[in-house]
Amino acid sequence: MAEIKVRQEEIEVAGHRFTVTHIPTATSGSWFTVHDACEVWGAVAIDDLDGTVIGWRNPPGEEVRAPMEEAIKKAFGIPIKF
Numbered sequence: 090m091a092e093i094k095v096r097q098e099e100i101e102v103a104g105h106r107f108t109v110t111h112i113p114t115a116t117s118g119s120w121f122t123v124h125d126a127c128e129v130w131g132a133v134a135i136d137d138l139d140g141t142v143i144g145w146r147n148p149p150g151e152e153v154r155a156p157m158e159e160a161i162k163k164a165f166g167i168p169i170k171f
Contacts, residue, residue: 098164102157109161118143121161133158140168 096111100123107130112120119137123130134143140162149157162169 100160100164102160103153109164111165123157135167137167140170
């Protein structure tokens, strides 16, 4: 069985700090779980190659969704589509 390594980065959105864990997949898309010390807030699938957001599991409110997506892309060096 192949070894799978995950990577974590911290982001700040709307005055709150979150830890984001990158979970690689077999395709170009990856899952990023957003959590703090006590709770998992959600998970977003993002295409590593072009930054397309594929979808959310337990998405945050509209007011922080785009800033959170942008912060995750910046922290992990994923292209930001405009």
